[in-house]
Amino acid sequence: MDNGDLVVETRGLTKRYGSGILAVDQLDLVVRKAEVYGFLGPNGAGKTTTLRMLMGLIKPTAGAATVAGHPPGSPEGLGRIGALVENPAFYPYLSGRDNLSVIARYSGVPRAHIDDALNEVGLLARGNHKYATYSFGMKQRLGVAAALVKEPELLILDEPTNGLDPQGMLDMRDLIRDLGNAERTVLLSSHLMNEVQQLCDRIGVIQSGRLIAQGTVDEIRGGAELLVRAAPLAKAESALQKLLGADAVRVQDGVLFLRVDSTRAPEISRLLVTSGCDLSELRSSERSLEDVFLQLTGEESTP
Amino acid sequence: MIRLDSLLGAIAGESLKMLRRPAVYVLGAILLAILVLISYLLGWFFLSYPPPGTRFPEGLNPAELKRAFYPINLVRQALSNASVLGGVLALILGVLTVGSEYGWGTLKTILTQRPARLEIFLAKTVTVAGTLAVFAILNLAAAAVMSILLGLVDQQSLTFPNAVQVIAGLGTTWLIWNWYAAFGGFLAYWFRQSALAIGIGLAYLLVVESLVFGVLNSVGGTFLQTVEKFFPGPNAMALILSFGSATPTVAQSAPRPIVGAWQATMVLALYLLAALITSAILLRSRDVT
Numbered sequence: 001m002d003n004g005d006l007v008v009e010t011r012g013l014t015k016r017y018g019s020g021i022l023a024v025d026q027l028d029l030v031v032r033k034a035e036v037y038g039f040l041g042p043n044g045a046g047k048t049t050t051l052r053m054l055m056g057l058i059k060p061t062a063g064a065a066t067v068a069g070h071p072p073g074s075p076e077g078l079g080r081i082g083a084l085v086e087n088p089a090f091y092p093y094l095s096g097r098d099n100l101s102v103i104a105r106y107s108g109v110p111r112a113h114i115d116d117a118l119n120e121v122g123l124l125a126r127g128n129h130k131y132a133t134y135s136f137g138m139k140q141r142l143g144v145a146a147a148l149v150k151e152p153e154l155l156i157l158d159e160p161t162n163g164l165d166p167q168g169m170l171d172m173r174d175l176i177r178d179l180g181n182a183e184r185t186v187l188l189s190s191h192l193m194n195e196v197q198q199l200c201d202r203i204g205v206i207q208s209g210r211l212i213a214q215g216t217v218d219e220i221r222g223g224a225e226l227l228v229r230a231a232p233l234a235k236a237e238s239a240l241q242k243l244l245g246a247d248a249v250r251v252q253d254g255v256l257f258l259r260v261d262s263t264r265a266p267e268i269s270r271l272l273v274t275s276g277c278d279l280s281e282l283r284s285s286e287r288s289l290e291d292v293f294l295q296l297t298g299e300e301s302t303p
Numbered sequence: 304m305i306r307l308d309s310l311l312g313a314i315a316g317e318s319l320k321m322l323r324r325p326a327v328y329v330l331g332a333i334l335l336a337i338l339v340l341i342s343y344l345l346g347w348f349f350l351s352y353p354p355p356g357t358r359f360p361e362g363l364n365p366a367e368l369k370r371a372f373y374p375i376n377l378v379r380q381a382l383s384n385a386s387v388l389g390g391v392l393a394l395i396l397g398v399l400t401v402g403s404e405y406g407w408g409t410l411k412t413i414l415t416q417r418p419a420r421l422e423i424f425l426a427k428t429v430t431v432a433g434t435l436a437v438f439a440i441l442n443l444a445a446a447a448v449m450s451i452l453l454g455l456v457d458q459q460s461l462t463f464p465n466a467v468q469v470i471a472g473l474g475t476t477w478l479i480w481n482w483y484a485a486f487g488g489f490l491a492y493w494f495r496q497s498a499l500a501i502g503i504g505l506a507y508l509l510v511v512e513s514l515v516f517g518v519l520n521s522v523g524g525t526f527l528q529t530v531e532k533f534f535p536g537p538n539a540m541a542l543i544l545s546f547g548s549a550t551p552t553v554a555q556s557a558p559r560p561i562v563g564a565w566q567a568t569m570v571l572a573l574y575l576l577a578a579l580i581t582s583a584i585l586l587r588s589r590d591v592t
Contacts, residue, residue: 058590089408105316106416
């Protein structure tokens with residue numbers, strides 16, 4: 001892979017606060033050009049701290065990073081990044097349009113971009129209304145518009161659907177999907193598994209400040225498995241291990257999971273019957289990202 | 304390194320915020336109201352219609368004292384607004400310009416645009432300085448209007464101060480207000496909020512510089528006079544007093560400046576510079592969360 005394809009790269013990025021709290025620990029993160037990268041982790045895992053470091057808002061205790069080809073917080077890099085970090089923050093006495101005008105002036109971009117950005121997030125009609133009168137969903141959309149005014153190469157969105165109602169979440173996801181369709185790179189931080197699964201090409205999972213997994217959604221989830229319910233269990237397990245190898249068979253909660261191609265299901269069915277087992281269920285089973293996430297982060301799934 | 308295009312962009316952004324902010328207009332209106340009501344109308348009315356039994360200092364009569372309200376003294380009268388009351392308003396402007404950014408979380412919004420932190424700091428400083436220049440001009444213009452009106456009412460000749468005095472008066476007002484605004488800005492950068500910065504700023508201004516020095520001055524002593532020379536408030540007052548009094552008779556009973564105008568200017572400029580440098584260091588070096 002050419003280094004020019006890396007839009008975000010961190011090496012051993014670490015943030016320790018004065019109080020001794022290790023917020024981010026030796027983080028090695030890679031975001032490639034034109035991908036939608038999901039930065040997944042539970043609340044307090046270190047996602048926002050990482051994004052703040054990438055934007056130059058806080059300084060790392062150790063390690064290094066490049067963002068859009070420049071050190072974090074450098075004017076050259078910031079000019080190529082649009083970001084919504086944590087909650088949207090704007091001037092309450094200004095209209096949505098004037099808030100974007102402040103950002104456009106700061107960023108040195110043409111004012112024509114303002115209406116384009118407002119239009120893209122569906123706020124054109126409310127652009128002249130004061131920010132203080134906006135609903136939370138509108139504020140969130142204005143935050144995305146502010147990130148888009150610069151027409152950035154890299155879009156960093158920190159939990160953009162936080163606090164939105166179900167329709168607002170759907171709209172925001174559609175918007176993010178559109179934004180990630182072109183050449184633009186999107187780094188999306190979220191603790192919502194289905195959101196990341198729907199939107200992202202690759203994901204990184206962070207837990208207690210450490211990156212514990214990184215790859216495509218399929219790589220993280222692992223391949224599809226066959227689920228088998230058969231009795232007696234030990235006899236079925238033994239027969240399947242002889243056929244597929246011990247590594248391909250695991251037992252969980254009285255159910256057999258086989259890491260094989262689903263086209264071998266008839267062969268497996270015949271084997272179990274000829275081995276004297278009663279086969280009650282045989283179907284393809286895909287692990288959801290949520291299952292994997294909970295397994296990785298060591299949390300119990302709730303029914 | 305400061306990039307001019309980036310700095311100009313940040314100044315344009317800050318100017319828009321300043322122009323649209325209602326609090327700026329409220330501060331400006333209060334400033335002018337204080338000048339018109341306290342520095343002109345109240346004093347003029349009292350001297351025009353003194354309550355029965357009022358005794359004036361020896362050698363002074365209402366007609367002599369009222370000369371302060373006529374156009375020839377408009378610079379001195381406008382400067383009466385430059386010290387404590389005007390200083391309080393300038394301090395609040397400085398605090399609000401910085402502290403609100405922390406309160407609303409908008410500092411992180413502007414820090415993630417193109418300009419570097421030092422450029423943003425300079426843009427804020429330039430915008431506040433520009434606003435205070437407008438305030439100083441309006442303050443002087445209001446003094447001119449009031450002095451002409453009162454001069455006409457009292458049928459006095461409309462003689463105006465020379466241009467040098469007008470420019471010096473504007474410069475003095477601007478320098479003093481800039482110091483107070485920079486002090487307020489420094490407190491806001493330090494505490495990362497408006498409320499505490501305004502509280503501590505006003506406590507310093509009204510308690511230390513006005514009350515403590517006022518009480519100690521009444522006690523007197525050379526040590527206190529020496530100490531005072533190092534504080535911005537007494538130097539600001541010395542600079543204002545260096546413009547003299549309305550008439551030679553009034554000057555006899557007026558307080559004397561503790562230092563000369565040049566020294567007072569230098570002390571205030573140094574305080575202004577120190578406040579700006581420490582503020583810039585705070586903004587550049589600290590995490591913004």
